[in-house]
Amino acid sequence: MTAPDFDSLLAAAAGRRFAFIVGWPVSHSRSPLLHGFWLKERRIDGCYGRLAVEPGGAALRATFDFIRRTPQARGCNLTLPHKIDALELLDVVTPAASRIGAVNTVVKRADGTLEGRNTDGFGFVEALRAGAPAWQPAAAPAVVLGAGGAARAVIAALVDAGVPELRLVNRTRQAAIDLGVRFTPDDGRTLVVDDWSRRAAALAGAGLLVNTTSLGMDGQPALDLALEALPTAAVVNDVVYVPLRTDLLRRAQARGNPTVDGLDMLLHQGRPGFAAWFGGSEPAVTPALRTAVAGDLGA
Structure with a gap:
């Protein structure tokens, strides 16, 4: 197993609270652009990054342990191939995520435990x-x-x-x-x-x-x-x-x-996670946000 690059996440966060997208591969994800837009829009001193995590339980388990022990870490999103594997590795899974059989959002609770949700x-x-x-x-x-x-x-x-x-x-x-x-x-x-x-x-x-x-x-x-x-x-x-x-x-x-x-499904599914990680009400999906992400897609 190649260890996930936690040091790069910490360096980018520079002491700020942060969340990130986990996948393999993950370089294509537009989630950092999406959450970065909302952080800037709300003037929140936070960070959202991306982390490449190999398939298999060991690397994903190490990632969840990193979130638990890192005070500034608030949680993560999960994309392929980790949405199903996460079910057995989290402390709590919401009934909705359990019913669907997949997790796309992980939130660190006040007691340090991790809750799996599905906002898709x-x-x-x-x-x-x-x-x-x-x-x-x-x-x-x-x-x-x-x-x-x-x-x-x-x-x-x-x-x-x-x-x-x-x-x-x-x-x-x-x-x-x-x-x-x-x-x-x-x-x-x-x-x-x-x-x-x-x-x-x-x-x-x-x-x-x-x-x-x-x-x-x-x-x-x-x-x-x-x-x-x-x-x-x-x-x-x-x-x-x-x-x-x-x-x-x-x-x-x-x-x-x-x-x-x-x-729009990508944009809207991010709203509950952002509010859970960075506080306040759920952010809005606006024409400016859609234009920014669509432009990054070359559309």
Whole structure:
């Protein structure tokens, strides 16, 4: 195991309170730009950095021990591949994060223990509310493509929002079935698992389509999905934000569908963590913030 570079984090913080993003790789993360914007906007003497942490429990455990023993450390965000591994290494995990089965935000509590939270579902719903205010969760079925970590948070959020029917479609059917078993509502609402070969047919009558797969991301294959069966009033959301306007979003927009890109989910999911680490109320996602992060993405 290569030890994480804690000394660089401490040097950058220079005695200030700090949080950071943990991943492997992590150099692509825009979280430092996001939280740095809010720190500057609120004139808070704090720091938000990034830390490359190898996969496997040993390096992640060492990182959590570093947070516990360092007075200025307030917590961290987690990205791939650590969101699931963290569950067994933290002192406390909120019921929401436990239900989702993944942690993306770690907060050091007053007694020095670490609490794992998941704010991805919150960020997803807030992004929809901001980008597609006319969307009514209870009005029509929702289709979710993918069965990874992002899908877990999205599905849980849609169940809680009152979607009458969820249709899960994944390239590996068993993974979608496993999520279906985990998240099937207990109030009579329907959760359906469709084969990947039926992904276009699954769009009929839907009010929301969410792509949580990596298909369409820079460096990945395009998402091959015919949209003819999707009502033009349905909202199309892609959690991918590199590129900001994926091929799916461009095609949906061209046929008149309201669209929501992945950037707003990233921005909104950061709000609760920032407030927990640096105090005060949750910061706002403003046009200036979005412009700053989008500009860094080259959009």
